Amino acid sequence: MIYDAVIIGGGVVGTAIAWQLARYDISILLVERESDFCEGTSKANSGIVHSGYDPIPGSLKAKMNIRGNQMIRELRDVLDYDFVQNGAMVLAFSKDELVQLETLRRQGIENGVPGIEVLDRDEILRREPNLSKDVLSALFFPTSGIICPFSLTYAFWENAHANNAEARLGCDVKNIEKNGDIFILTTSAGVVEARTVINAAGVYADLINNMLSPRKITITPRRGEYVLLDKTERGFVKSTIFQMPTAAGKGVLVTPTAHGNILVGPDSVDIADKECTATDSEGLDYVMRSARKSAPEVNFRKIITSFSGLRAHPEGGDFIIDMPLPGFFNAAGIESPGLTSSPAIGEMVSEMVSDYLKAKKKSRYIEERKGIVKSALLPPAERARLIDSDSRYGNIICRCEEISEGEIVEAIRRGATTLDGVKRRVRAGMGRCQGGFCTPRVMEILSRELHVPMESIRKNNRGSEVLV
Amino acid sequence: MRELVVIGGGAAGLAAAVSAYDSGIRDILIVERGTELGGILNQCIHNGFGLHTFKEELTGPEYASRFIKEAEERGIEHVLGAMVIDIKPHCVTYVCPSGVVMEETKAIILTMGCRERPRGALNIPGYRPAGIFSAGTAQRLVNIEGYDVGKRIVILGSGDIGLIMARRLTLEGAKVLAVAEIMPYSGGLKRNIVQCLNDYSIPLYLSHTVVDIKGKERVEGVTIAAVDENRKPIKGSEIEFECDTLLLSVGLLPENELSSKAGVALSPVTNGPVVNDKLETSLDGIFAAGNVLHVHDLVDYVSEEAAIAGRNAAEYIKGSFVEGERVAVKAINGVRYTIPQYISKEAGSVTIRFRVSGVFENKYIVVRKGDDVIKRIKKRILTPGEMEKVELSSVDFNDDITLEVSNG
Numbered sequence A: 001m002i003y004d005a006v007i008i009g010g011g012v013v014g015t016a017i018a019w020q021l022a023r024y025d026i027s028i029l030l031v032e033r034e035s036d037f038c039e040g041t042s043k044a045n046s047g048i049v050h051s052g053y054d055p056i057p058g059s060l061k062a063k064m065n066i067r068g069n070q071m072i073r074e075l076r077d078v079l080d081y082d083f084v085q086n087g088a089m090v091l092a093f094s095k096d097e098l099v100q101l102e103t104l105r106r107q108g109i110e111n112g113v114p115g116i117e118v119l120d121r122d123e124i125l126r127r128e129p130n131l132s133k134d135v136l137s138a139l140f141f142p143t144s145g146i147i148c149p150f151s152l153t154y155a156f157w158e159n160a161h162a163n164n165a166e167a168r169l170g171c172d173v174k175n176i177e178k179n180g181d182i183f184i185l186t187t188s189a190g191v192v193e194a195r196t197v198i199n200a201a202g203v204y205a206d207l208i209n210n211m212l213s214p215r216k217i218t219i220t221p222r223r224g225e226y227v228l229l230d231k232t233e234r235g236f237v238k239s240t241i242f243q244m245p246t247a248a249g250k251g252v253l254v255t256p257t258a259h260g261n262i263l264v265g266p267d268s269v270d271i272a273d274k275e276c277t278a279t280d281s282e283g284l285d286y287v288m289r290s291a292r293k294s295a296p297e298v299n300f301r302k303i304i305t306s307f308s309g310l311r312a313h314p315e316g317g318d319f320i321i322d323m324p325l326p327g328f329f330n331a332a333g334i335e336s337p338g339l340t341s342s343p344a345i346g347e348m349v350s351e352m353v354s355d356y357l358k359a360k361k362k363s364r365y366i367e368e369r370k371g372i373v374k375s376a377l378l379p380p381a382e383r384a385r386l387i388d389s390d391s392r393y394g395n396i397i398c399r400c401e402e403i404s405e406g407e408i409v410e411a412i413r414r415g416a417t418t419l420d421g422v423k424r425r426v427r428a429g430m431g432r433c434q435g436g437f438c439t440p441r442v443m444e445i446l447s448r449e450l451h452v453p454m455e456s457i458r459k460n461n462r463g464s465e466v467l468v
Numbered sequence B: 001m002r003e004l005v006v007i008g009g010g011a012a013g014l015a016a017a018v019s020a021y022d023s024g025i026r027d028i029l030i031v032e033r034g035t036e037l038g039g040i041l042n043q044c045i046h047n048g049f050g051l052h053t054f055k056e057e058l059t060g061p062e063y064a065s066r067f068i069k070e071a072e073e074r075g076i077e078h079v080l081g082a083m084v085i086d087i088k089p090h091c092v093t094y095v096c097p098s099g100v101v102m103e104e105t106k107a108i109i110l111t112m113g114c115r116e117r118p119r120g121a122l123n124i125p126g127y128r129p130a131g132i133f134s135a136g137t138a139q140r141l142v143n144i145e146g147y148d149v150g151k152r153i154v155i156l157g158s159g160d161i162g163l164i165m166a167r168r169l170t171l172e173g174a175k176v177l178a179v180a181e182i183m184p185y186s187g188g189l190k191r192n193i194v195q196c197l198n199d200y201s202i203p204l205y206l207s208h209t210v211v212d213i214k215g216k217e218r219v220e221g222v223t224i225a226a227v228d229e230n231r232k233p234i235k236g237s238e239i240e241f242e243c244d245t246l247l248l249s250v251g252l253l254p255e256n257e258l259s260s261k262a263g264v265a266l267s268p269v270t271n272g273p274v275v276n277d278k279l280e281t282s283l284d285g286i287f288a289a290g291n292v293l294h295v296h297d298l299v300d301y302v303s304e305e306a307a308i309a310g311r312n313a314a315e316y317i318k319g320s321f322v323e324g325e326r327v328a329v330k331a332i333n334g335v336r337y338t339i340p341q342y343i344s345k346e347a348g349s350v351t352i353r354f355r356v357s358g359v360f361e362n363k364y365i366v367v368r369k370g371d372d373v374i375k376r377i378k379k380r381i382l383t384p385g386e387m388e389k390v391e392l393s394s395v396d397f398n399d400d401i402t403l404e405v406s407n408g
Helices: A010-019 A059-079 A095-111 A121-127 A151-160 A202-212 A280-294 A338-357 A380-389 A405-413 A419-426 A439-450 B009-024 B039-043 B059-073 B134-145 B160-171 B190-202 B257-262 B299-319
Strands: A003-006 A029-032 A089-092 A119-121 A138-139 A144-148 A166-169 A175-180 A181-189 A190-199 A218-229 A240-242 A255-256 A262-265 A303-314 A321-323 A328-332 A396-398 B002-006 B028-031 B047-049 B075-081 B083-088 B091-096 B099-110 B114-116 B132-133 B152-156 B175-181 B204-206 B210-216 B221-226 B238-241 B245-247 B250-256 B285-287 B326-331 B333-340 B340-342 B350-358 B359-369 B372-382 B388-395 B401-406
Touching: A003 A010, A003 A181, A003 A338, A010 A029, A010 A151, A010 A328, A029 A119, A029 A151, A029 A190, A059 A095, A059 A144, A059 A151, A059 A338, A089 A121, A119 A121, A121 A138, A121 B059, A138 A181, A144 A151, A151 A166, A151 A338, A151 A419, A166 B204, A175 A202, A190 A202, A190 A338, A202 A218, A202 A303, A202 A321, A202 A328, A218 A280, A240 B299, A262 A280, A303 A338, A303 A419, A303 B326, A321 A338, A321 B190, A328 A338, A380 B091, A380 B099, A396 A405, A396 A439, A405 A419, A419 A439, A439 B134, B002 B009, B002 B299, B009 B039, B009 B059, B009 B299, B028 B099, B039 B059, B039 B134, B047 B059, B059 B299, B083 B099, B083 B257, B099 B299, B114 B134, B132 B134, B134 B160, B134 B245, B152 B160, B152 B221, B152 B238, B160 B175, B160 B190, B160 B245, B175 B210, B175 B238, B257 B285, B285 B299, B299 B350, B326 B333, B333 B401, B359 B388, B372 B388
Parallel strands: A003 A029, A003 A190, A029 A166, A089 A240, A190 A328, B002 B028, B002 B099, B028 B075, B099 B285, B132 B245, B152 B175, B152 B245, B175 B204, B326 B401
Antiparallel strands: A089 A138, A119 A138, A175 A181, A181 A190, A218 A262, A218 A303, A240 A255, A255 A262, A321 A328, B083 B091, B091 B099, B114 B250, B210 B221, B221 B238, B326 B340, B333 B350, B350 B388, B359 B372, B359 B401
């Protein structure tokens, strides 16, 4: 079969494109190298829905950011992802930074960021009493928010799939050729033929583009390291706290997460290895030191995990969304604010692709997607009713996050095949003991539901079997 | 309304329930989240339990079964697969496969035990591959489920579970290459160092920590390095091990998220509730014992302590509880903490359990009431890994008590 559209990459950008493209009456295949969605840049980032003050006015980043922010705020009830509009502050600590703050304010207005407030020191400390008393002034961006990037990616994919998009996981694209109007993709999981190819391959988008496109691009992995604090620290800050942006990015932030932890990071280091998501002690130390400038009392004794992610930094600095040859589309160099921009990129790319294919909208299209129920967050009576209808919702497996067997089984039904797949869908193992207690039990449920032996249960990718 | 709800059916919960029963309380419910009573003892299949209580060497499951039998003989009610989600004075709410249950109760005993500190709490850099286990998780997989967790193993931390697992995995055919301990002394019992490491020629690297983990999917290697007096790694001292597994035995934390949510005052040193000699917490009718109160090294002492909590909860329920004035117990000069932290003036006799903050040889434990020395005990060796106790009998507790490590 020849697919109308093949999307390379199952991160938030690839799935957002699939989600928008599935509105058209075309055949769609998403190919993903890893064994699950959301395995690259999308899984390890700040989880911020940026308001849009930072990108250079007129850039694609600025345009996608503003549109994406608006879409994420509007679509929450439609796609049921974990998003909280908590607002963001950018702090100024010196006279120089006060000048920069004003420049940033004007830039925000020029980009179309709504509702920017200027806060004085008293107001800042009234709203966020744990911030440094050295702060002089701040901008507040009310449309900024926090999101669980996994939930957004799975929401895009589950809705795309409900509208008949297909996926092939564990499918690594080795080569692309064009034969007449047809693209022939050689992959680790067979040959795939397509009328259009969409490159959303994250840090590998340069390799994919450079297989075919006359215009070569370079994507540099830019590592960012984070530390995550226990939910006991909930409320330490309410909004997302930024320092003044520099050439290297928006700097180290201190933010609540959509689930109530406190997240601190990232640093920003260009590296050569597109696979190197290891943390190092210098990076983690830098992140913690920098965060203390904003919030001196942040309690690093409450760290429950640290991690790093790779941003796909493009040469030139702006997103690369184009059609370098007929039928081949790039959504490349999608670094920050990529998560925020993802639905807008999905919209833009799907318009480009559907124009090219002269595709028509489907007559019947499923708009809504429901997330997996969070039994612990239900009111007691509703929770009791749920347990009454399925007693597995009363069997708590992950004690830290209070995740039931019912939720884990549902995560598996929706495609989780690994410990991380379960963890990212329903947060079993995401809490303060980091899976110490629930790992063996989640493995048993995976083994039982998937009819595979315990020894073949993996943490995530091939080669990550838990037992030997 | 029930008389007593015991949260957790492990060593502490069982002993507390049995003791409350023997003190005349009949309407008792043990709420256990696991699928059987006995708690973590069920996965501790090595021997050495019960030397103090039963004067014989039992395995963990054997030790647990004696208390389970005692509870059963008394007809003490329990519910399994039940996760407590909320505690308030006189009310416990739990979730189980039959629904959400709210139990109103006169008294509550907290016996939830502890959990292991995860890798993240240490901020060990490197990749996050499969093959990194806390020692207790590995213990469960090996002892309960019967699986192999690794072939070549490095252990970080010399806590007792890590030491026990070093021996256990060796017996299962794995090669334990090293145990690294960041402190200059072991966090475990001396007998476990001898029986689990020395007897199997497993090297213990004191003042060493893990500085890198290699392997993106599965652990491929672990690098350890010596640390200086500030516990910072010393460049050039790295030792690399080719291995597929890293076990972490880097400390236990009392599980007090529920207690904390309920408003129980916690000690920043023990991470457990602040209690008086009756093991009553800062909240009316809520008692605590076992590893949720402070981490123990011997289960015998857990049982002893829980029996005290059970007895006092019974007195509280019967209304024969006197809430009098109290004095503080202060830990100073080498004593890291004490349990209890307060003693009521009429207590008369009290057992104070404590830990020291370093290794001391040929010192004295000195107990003062006000400025007066009321007890002095010579100790050949004191280590943080071994819990100590002093028994004070027939004391008029009319002034604060101080415990310290002293030269004379």
